[in-house]
Amino acid sequence: MRTTPNPLSAVRNLGILAHVDAGKTTVTERILYATGTTRKRGEVHDGTTVTDFDPQERDRGITIFAAAVSCAWDGHRINLIDTPGHVDFADEVERSLRVLDGAVAVFDAVAGVEPQSESVWRQADRHGVPRIAFVNKLDRAGADLDRAVGSIRERLHPAPLVVQLPVGAEGGFTGVVDLVRMRSLIWGDDEGTAVDGAVPEELREEAVRRRRALEEAVAERHPAALEEFCDRETLSAATLTTALRDLTRSGDGVVVLCGSAYRNRGIEPLLDAVVAYLPSPLDVPAVRGVHDGAGQQQRNADPRLPFAGLVFKVNAGATGRLAYVRIYSGTLEKGDIVCDAGAGRTERVARILRVMADRHVQLDRAVAGDIVAVAGVKSARPGATLCDPGAPLLLEPPVAADPVVSVA
Numbered sequence: 001m002r003t004t005p006n007p008l009s010a011v012r013n014l015g016i017l018a019h020v021d022a023g024k025t026t027v028t029e030r031i032l033y034a035t036g037t038t039r040k041r042g043e044v045h046d047g048t049t050v051t052d053f054d055p056q057e058r059d060r061g062i063t064i065f066a067a068a069v070s071c072a073w074d075g076h077r078i079n080l081i082d083t084p085g086h087v088d089f090a091d092e093v094e095r096s097l098r099v100l101d102g103a104v105a106v107f108d109a110v111a112g113v114e115p116q117s118e119s120v121w122r123q124a125d126r127h128g129v130p131r132i133a134f135v136n137k138l139d140r141a142g143a144d145l146d147r148a149v150g151s152i153r154e155r156l157h158p159a160p161l162v163v164q165l166p167v168g169a170e171g172g173f174t175g176v177v178d179l180v181r182m183r184s185l186i187w188g189d190d191e192g193t194a195v196d197g198a199v200p201e202e203l204r205e206e207a208v209r210r211r212r213a214l215e216e217a218v219a220e221r222h223p224a225a226l227e228e229f230c231d232r233e234t235l236s237a238a239t240l241t242t243a244l245r246d247l248t249r250s251g252d253g254v255v256v257l258c259g260s261a262y263r264n265r266g267i268e269p270l271l272d273a274v275v276a277y278l279p280s281p282l283d284v285p286a287v288r289g290v291h292d293g294a295g296q297q298q299r300n301a302d303p304r305l306p307f308a309g310l311v312f313k314v315n316a317g318a319t320g321r322l323a324y325v326r327i328y329s330g331t332l333e334k335g336d337i338v339c340d341a342g343a344g345r346t347e348r349v350a351r352i353l354r355v356m357a358d359r360h361v362q363l364d365r366a367v368a369g370d371i372v373a374v375a376g377v378k379s380a381r382p383g384a385t386l387c388d389p390g391a392p393l394l395l396e397p398p399v400a401a402d403p404v405v406s407v408a
């Protein structure tokens with residue numbers, strides 16, 4: 001019997017984590033551009049970026065309020081949650097980490113791991129958020145992928161799994177060798193679309209050596225891959241992809257990609273990796289909550305269960321007050337009465353919106369696993385649980401934030 005795939009398996013609730021200045025806003029912009037969500041590339045320096053739509057953010061040039069934007073890639077919906085990189089906003093980082101299923105950690109190819117990258121990484125560890133790493137700014141003078149990977153290994157994770165080899169360096173960085181497919185991707189201009197071709201002759205030996213190192217690192221950590229490696233002394237691209245996905249989702253390895261967001265190089269392979277390796281809402285553990293009298297309860301991402309969701313951001317803008325909600329269980333319909341579990345108030349859902357970069361799309365309903373903006377729940381604050389009044393549930397408070405580190 002043929003089964004229809006659950007559409008939730010094609011959702012990625014994704015965050016971009018980074019030290020200030022590593023390029024998080026630029027990566028986000030390029031993702032929106034690559035996915036056709038925006039037609040024009042925003043530039044950080046001229047204040048036209050789409051996720052930073054608060055004037056205060058534009059003035060300060062840093063991302064203060066997390067914005068959730070939906071975009072589509074390769075049959076998948078990516079809900080992009082923008083997390084602040086500045087240490088002054090640790091609470092907001094904490095709340096956005098809570099609602100993510102996976103993240104891309106962006107590093108500067110010159111600076112490598114910086115203090116804030118380390119503290120956000122630890123927070124993500126505590127929330128069990130699977131990550132892939134993107135070493136950005138490969139076009140900069142002094143950029144060095146191997147050194148950046150060394151700092152990831154030393155300071156963050158013992159198992160960086162590098163799946164690309166850069167073609168050219170600094171100003172001459174033009175592409176990557178994809179070590180999983182053993183093909184090259186070369187960007188002829190800054191529009192973001194790469195030409196797929198054979199591995200350049202002069203890089204073939206090094207690519208083979210690095211592919212071997214990747215296979216060994218994967219086989220060391222993944223039993224099925226180890227079996228194939230012992231039998232055939234190599235790993236097929238399919239086994240490698242499955243093993244990289246498993247290692248990413250279990251947190252036993254971190255896939256590393258590279259590029260230059262500014263030059264729009266490396267964004268499409270990054271999106272492919274997000275879809276291939278990071279989990280969907282169906283692949284993450286059930287959420288836990290408490291309910292007076294009924295004790296602890298677990299809720300899966302099942303649309304048939306009673307509704308429960310977490311407000312992680314509230315935005316008062318031209319469209320009125322919007323509460324951004326991660327739905328953990330059940331189905332939320334326009335007109336539903338929901339209960340703010342902590343405050344004990346009930347309110348009516350006036351509208352449910354999917355926030356695209358430049359517009360809102362009205363929805364009649366949204367199901368577990370999704371992230372939407374809700375109008376009408378006037379009293380709900382960030383951190384509030386909204387739930388079905390007939391099955392009240394208070395989602396557990398987020399784990400404690402790291403003490404704010406001061407950066408010299």
Ligand code: GDP
Binds near residue numbers: 021026045140261
């Ligand atoms: P954020 O603070 O992490 O959001 O970083 P931004 O995206 O605002 O980028 C910080 C600065 O680095 C800006 O001036 C960007 O234009 C620049 N930048 C971002 N990505 C790249 C890149 O790939 N190469 C170079 N050379 N500069 C970049």
